[in-house]
Amino acid sequence: MQKQHVVIRFCGDSGDGMQLTGTMFASLSAILGNEISTLPDFPAEIRAPQGTLGGVSGFQVQLGTGIYTPGDQADVIVAMNAAALKVCALGSKFSQAGAKWEERESMFKRDAVIIVDIDSLSAKDLEKALFQTDNPFAELGLPETVQVIPVALTQLTKEALKDMGLDNKAILKSRNMFALGLVCWLFNRPVDKAVAFLENKFQKKPQLIAPNVKVLTDGYNYGNNLALNIQTMNVEKSHELPKGTYTSIAGNKATAWGLIAAAEKCGKRLFLGSYPITPATDIMHELAARKDMGVMVVQAEDEIAGVCTAIGAAFAGDLAATSTSGPGLSLKGEAIGLAVMAELPLVVIDVQRGGPSTGLPTKTEQTDLMQAIYGRNGECPAVVIAASSSANCFDYAYQAAKIALENMTPVILLTDTYLANGTGLWRIPQLSELPAIKPQSVPEECKGNYNPSLRDERGVRYWAFPGMEGYEHRNIGLERDANRGTISTNPENHQRMVLTRQAKIEQVANHIPLLEVQGNADSDTLLIGWGSTEGHLHAAANELGCALVHFNYINPLPKNTTEVLQKYKRLIVCELNSGQFAAYLRSKIAGIHLEQYNEMTAQPFAVDRIVNFVKHTL
């Protein structure tokens, strides 16, 4: 069976290794030429009781050609236990007693293939997953078109490993490899590629290679030999990607690497001040591990100290950054204001999550937009940009650093859980092909009479920092005199400085790309989005035959924004919030009429829902 694209969801208990299995399969597919987009979906609890509904961990990947999202619903499900089967079948209704399979709730399609471990459907397992009867399939009311492949995964894994001298616990942990072998067979993936992958993965624990390879191979052969009444699938290779060397990368890692590249490009040291917070922490993990690149990381005592240590490093001349999520951005607000006032370069990364307050820490949302643009005391403009794919987190982190250093301003980079944990294909760039970064400096003639109000013709203040002889000065969070750089409470001076800081941010628009229309530019209908929803909106626009503009630069907006938007009759702003970007656009473009499509489920969009909305609402 030839397919353009296919969605697979690996689903099991937190301890079943679903993230690893999914990641391996996604990478394997990418190596074989598919485009991929992945979505890990793990429970909030570190370890929920084994086998329960709350402990189900999922990993979804879409592969093929023309891939923009991890897919709405799965074509293939691997369910490692009863709870996973139930959660996949019932979606958000999994905890409702007596709930039945419904197409719009289910995580898989009407004609999906479900591989399920029948050894994990014992009476005890069913009880843990809150099944009432001993026939889970009938109880869930699965449609007849769903093909269930029952496999004795546990038993077969035990047999595969019986002579390896492993204990029962280790054997059970290898079940995921049997499932992976089976999926490799289903998608005609050469097993030797997967074996090579395992050998690489367990380089540091070589004793684990042989058992994992054995189980994987047995899983593959099991599929091959059993002559199951099911067709294997061939997924088309990508024919859209530009030529190059690729890897698969998660958004948080790409963000970290974007900063590393920027620091090396401009010859500055990268300093990160940060505090652990879901879902941003992996950025700190990655950078703390990159001492080989000379990166300095301070794990601060709180969010405020995270941004403040970074401001200290920026004052001392480094490329400084802080990483956080929504609650942390709230705490950092006053200090970001200091960086605005002191006109210091600073990269603030907000990996958005469900809010307000502690909210839904492991889920995704676009609800920090207004906070990023406006969430500080006083007239406090900063540059705000947003990444729109896991891979382009690299580009926008790089851009954030470039804009900050060249314009002496904090730049807030918005990503979110979906981008941060998801992976996509990334064409690996050489440092030499990345745009030049020229950090603001100070002309020689300022030596001896420098003050922190001196600016260039763009209105960007000159940057002198400790260690530079003859440029000693006092910087402040108080208002400062526009000429002398010292404390000032003069009324006209304050107005002048407010306008100066505003103008400095607005001129950044001269250096960012213009808005480009994607899809069918001649349509009457224009979808409008920003940040992480680009993949879904692109797929929806393709299906609808309409146009799309997607914003990565938010403050300032691209210069042609008004011009582009005014060309279309029907403008629909689609966001994972209650309409923050729509409100912002209305404030920037007088009299514009915008429709809104908003979801506040703390989940990524589904392409189908956007398409339905656009088709059925007018």
Add this chain to the structure above:
Amino acid sequence: MEASQFKSNQYVKFCPGCGDHAICMALQKAMAQVGIPTHQTVVISGIGCSSRMPHYLNTYGFNTIHGRGGAIATGVKTSHPELSVWQMTGDGDCLAIGGNHFIHELRRNVDLNICLFNNRIYGLTKGQYSPTSPKGFVSKSSPFGTVERPFIPAELVFGARGTFFARTLDVDMPTTVDCMVQGHQHKGASVIECLVNCVIFNNGTHNWIADREMRAEHSIVLKHGEKMIFGKEKDKGLALDYSQGLIPRLIVVSADDERVLVHDATQKDSTLHRMLAMMGDEGDTTLPIALGVIRNVEEESYDIAVNQQINQVRKQSKATTFDQLTATLEQWDI
């Protein structure tokens, strides 16, 4: 270097008679004595009267936001350990809003010279009680007297595993300069508690020792390696009394008593340092208040350790550039 080289061109705006004037002059003298050039000296402050200090010093300075000077100074010093970094802070800035940063800069032992101006009052907001105001203190925000127990800064420093603590008095210029210089020489977080008088809102708070007549009798300036002797006639000494059960206590004895203690600021165990620093607590007038360098212990500083670790890892790594790093990725051509 000369103290005048560290004087900025700014008019000093502390109230007439404020103890901060003296501390400002002491700082300029201490910095000259230390001899680090102005462009390699950085003074970071938060908000409050004390935090105006960077404006009056001709160095690199940053007057930041309330309470956060410690965190910002940590960023400066860690990223650039070659700089001499000073933090100016007050009892409100440091011990209330900035308390978390304070204990963590001490715990990490960042090589900062922290001048903590303790006037036991919020001055810039015009007279509210602070974390060091004595219990029962009447102020605008405590019209019936506070019901709160105050911090003793030294106790907090030792609790946070601080490696250097000195205490000085605005009117005692030589001791102040000496404490600042020793604070600079100490590699690690050095806290110099400066007892300063707020002439407007809390006048005379330190009179017990600030009064010239009484100072010699009511205070002792501790010097490492020297006997703990005080009094106008140098006739009194401090000793430990073990007669009251398990826990010894400090007592005043005659200067020639063989039990008179010799000050060891480098003793890692902070028990005796704490006892010395706590003299005069809660208005106890039987013991003198300790001034001078009370604790001065060498331990690895955070800024050096962070930089050494990076250098070590870099030395052992094959990939040290971005292009080398990306080459280590699993990758394939399309």
